Amino acid sequence: MNKSDKIEKIKKLLAKADTSRNSSEEEAEVAMKMAMDMMNSADISMSDVQASSMDDEFGELGHSWLNGGEAKQYFNWKKILIQNLAYFFDCAVINCAEGRKSKLDLIGRESNRITCEMFYNWLHDRTMKEAKEKYGSQTAKRNSYCLGVAQGIANKIKQIKPKEENAKANGWGIVPVDEVNKLKCELYPDLTSKKLKTTMSDGGAYVAGREVGNNTSLNNQFGLKAICA
Numbered sequence: 001m002n003k004s005d006k007i008e009k010i011k012k013l014l015a016k017a018d019t020s021r022n023s024s025e026e027e028a029e030v031a032m033k034m035a036m037d038m039m040n041s042a043d044i045s046m047s048d049v050q051a052s053s054m055d056d057e058f059g060e061l062g063h064s065w066l067n068g069g070e071a072k073q074y075f076n077w078k079k080i081l082i083q084n085l086a087y088f089f090d091c092a093v094i095n096c097a098e099g100r101k102s103k104l105d106l107i108g109r110e111s112n113r114i115t116c117e118m119f120y121n122w123l124h125d126r127t128m129k130e131a132k133e134k135y136g137s138q139t140a141k142r143n144s145y146c147l148g149v150a151q152g153i154a155n156k157i158k159q160i161k162p163k164e165e166n167a168k169a170n171g172w173g174i175v176p177v178d179e180v181n182k183l184k185c186e187l188y189p190d191l192t193s194k195k196l197k198t199t200m201s202d203g204g205a206y207v208a209g210r211e212v213g214n215n216t217s218l219n220n221q222f223g224l225k226a227i228c229a
Contacts, residue, residue: 003044003048005095006038006042006044006045007044007048007049009038010035010038010039010044010049010058011049013031013034013035013038014031014032014035014049014118016031016039017029017031017032017035017118017122019204024076024168025125028125029125032122034052034179037038037162043211046115056132060109060110061108061109061179061180061183062109062183063105063107063108063113063183063187064105064106064113064117065103065104065105065106066093066104066105066106066117066120066166067117067121068169069103070103071098071099071101071102071103072101072102072202073100073101073102074095074101074102074104075143075146076147076151076195077143077146077147077149077151078124078146078147078150079095079104079114080147080150080151080154081120081123081124081149081150081154082104082106082116082120083091083154084150084153084154084157084158085116085119085120085123086106086108086116087157087161088116088157088160089108089112089113089115089116089119090108090112090180091106091107091108091109091112091113091116091180092106092107092180092181093105093106093107093185094107094187094188094191099127105187107180107184107187108180123149123153123216127145127146127150127209127212128146128155130145130149130212131143131145131146131209134205134208135205140201140202140205141204141205142205143201144201144202144203144206144209145202145205145206145208145209146209147206147209148205148206148207148209148210148211148212148213149209149210149213149216149225150209150213151213152209152210152211152212152214152215152216153213153216154213155213155214156213156214156216186197
């Protein structure tokens with residue numbers, strides 16, 4: 001099987017691993033593991049998969065609702081996770097409040113948005129599953145654990161990817177940040193930013209989650225060969 005055939009196989013596995021399209025959590029998890037194993041063994045990164053997915057390498061600039069746009073409770077740990085993944089994949093994310101719930105609007109090139117959402121779903125579902133396995137019905141512990149994971153991953157992303165103003169010079173900036181920000185301002189001209197509160201109620205669970213987040217591999221899957229373990 002040549003590299004092109006392997007990439008096509010990986011794309012099919014990633015489609016099965018997308019929990020917004022696949023109702024079987026077990027099948028999605030198996031598909032994701034198979035895709036990651038193939039990417040690692042064949043030295044194929046997500047950027048390789050992205051580049052083969054679009055006629056225009058990164059697709060049209062636009063926006064889409066995360067997970068189809070259903071209003072749901074996005075706790076702050078989830079917002080921290082998607083905001084940092086959006087930054088990583090040259091996107092922006094906007095929180096649109098609906099009463100006590102919210103929808104998240106993802107802005108960027110099509111390929112980047114698809115990849116960002118896929119990794120968000122994968123990390124979100126994995127974290128939720130681990131939290132439930134560890135702490136059962138103890139909501140405070142589960143949320144503290146999830147917050148720790150999200151902040152650990154966020155910290156790792158910031159260590160790997162340079163600041164936006166230096167990104168292009170360092171070989172990042174696959175999609176120019178300016179064009180994403182311009183569309184964001186056009187879509188949300190009255191946007192005001194608020195800092196997320198990151199209060200956790202259980203220190204032990206938070207530390208356990210932070211360790212998991214710090215040790216989460218963002219290697220071949222994110223196109224970062226030999227940069228992080």
